[in-house]
Amino acid sequence: MTGTNGTRSPATTASPPASVHAADAPKEAPRLRKPRGNTPGRPRRSVLLTVLTGLVLLYTVVPLVWLVISATKTQEGLADSSGLWFGDDFALWDNIGQTFTYDDGIFVRWLLNTLLYVVLGAGGATFLAILGGYGLAKFDFPGKRAVFAVVIGAVAVPGTALAVPTFLMFSKMGLTDSPWAVIIPSLVSPFGLYLMWVFATEAVPVEVLEAARIDGAGEARTFFQVALPLLAPGIVTVLLFTTVATWNNYFLPLIMLKDPDWYPLTLGLSAWNSQAETIGGDVIFNLVITGSLLTIVPLIAAFLLLQKYWQSGLAAGSVKE
Template sequence: MSGSVTTVSQPARPSAGSSGAVPRLRKPRRHSPGRPRRSVLLTVLTGLILLYSLVPLVWLVISATKTQEGLAHSFGLWFNGDFALWDNIKETFTYNDGVFSRWLLNTVLYVALGAGGATLLAVLGGYALAKFDFPGKRAVFAVVIGAVAVPGTALAVPTFLMFSKMGLTDTPWAVIIPSLISPFGLYLMWVFATEAVPAELMEAARIDGAGELRTFFQVVLPLLAPGIVTVSLFTMVATWNNYFLPLIMLKDPDWYPLTLGLNSWNAQAATAGGTPVFHLVITGSLITILPLIAAFLLLQKYWQSGLAAGSVKE
């Protein structure tokens, strides 16, 4: 019986030029985790927000280069024939016996004592609330959250009545003492200290013999640096731009901050026989915002890391 070999014929593959070729399907592009997705809508919205933020600043810079007459006879977003920026700056610091310099020093004083004290109290209170247990802690948390929701203008009139009975109105303390209280700064440091300071690290410092003060200044404080910068920026901007509280507390122009002083110059044109000095108001406003811009640029990396702290839970 002879053996037979069975062969299985395979179907012939169609050639590339034949009409029966099987088309190749494209693989869908997978998004790489390292590369962010591009969104046209998000780009347009970001551009509009950037434009909305920069146009007033551009107008302020351009207007500060014009004279009083040039402001009324030129387009707002373009330069005038005469470049008067340096003359405007010089006149701003010398006008009315150099009162602008006094207002600038007053604002620095209010920021140094008010915002600096508010940051210190927020750091101490936030650290204590985050790392220590004591009776009434939940009640304190409720009070802090409630204080964050209350606007500062709602407390201005009761504060004025209280300070009036104490004889502190029309003094720098009427602006400094209310600025020491920052419920939002306290809450921010509370949240930041909860996530940024490991309890194990504090226990290790205590086992090594460090007291509470040494543990706070040598171990905890460096870890709280981004949060401290963030809170100090918020309190500094709030105190620097504070207008309503000094308006009802201060009567003596020698104690005015920049916000109140520039407003008095701006209202000077509406008074009988008053001389309009809008070019000085604009130049003074430009000088006023320069320290805030410099502070944000210098402390940007600390500020961003402070805002992102606690956003990712491990």
């Protein structure tokens, strides 16, 4: 290149573009976000949670272990051995035989009474909860908010608070000391109704119901053939809750029933325990313990067999889109 004075100026080198320098420059290593588990307070909370869970597990399992071990002992073995270890003689089958045959098999009668109360009471409560929950979830009508408030309020009221008014009402109707005094109050389950209401709201799409109605299906057919199969997990969940509530019901039969032939297992075992604590009583403690073990076996079997339906029923409706 020639300058103004005729001299040749040195060639200037073109500087590379900024993009080249940016490409050649070393890249800064990305900062790694520390996991939340490395925070100082996190391990302490995890250990505390584990300890609390272990304490709850011991509180739950130890009485059950004691019950199983004690049911294998004789009356003498209950006094001579440790409560959490087996005795010298394994008498489980003898204890079961004595429990079923004592007092002309009154334990079998109590077991059948309990099954009757569960089938009619818990089964009826589940059926009414299905109908009411489906209707409240899929139909609009005046006063729906008031019904919701009544249901929530009824869930908050304990059953023992209604036992005395129920007894006074049933005594005027002449239904006390009869199985109806236990079955009819068991038909009302506000919690089951609320649970089916919430479950049916999410589990049964409105589009499916409208498609069935367009195809000419009536409301009854739409409910039984379309909605009811979709409600199966919720039905099992409500059935488990109502079954446990009816099976373990003690205070209502206590004030309603006087005839031992209509006692459920809870009231019958309480009567056996009172006799065993009385000096000169014919009932021995190993029968009370064995009867208690036999009482909880059906509930444990029901939860184990229906566990998958129960878990899915609890989770349904908990997430809103």
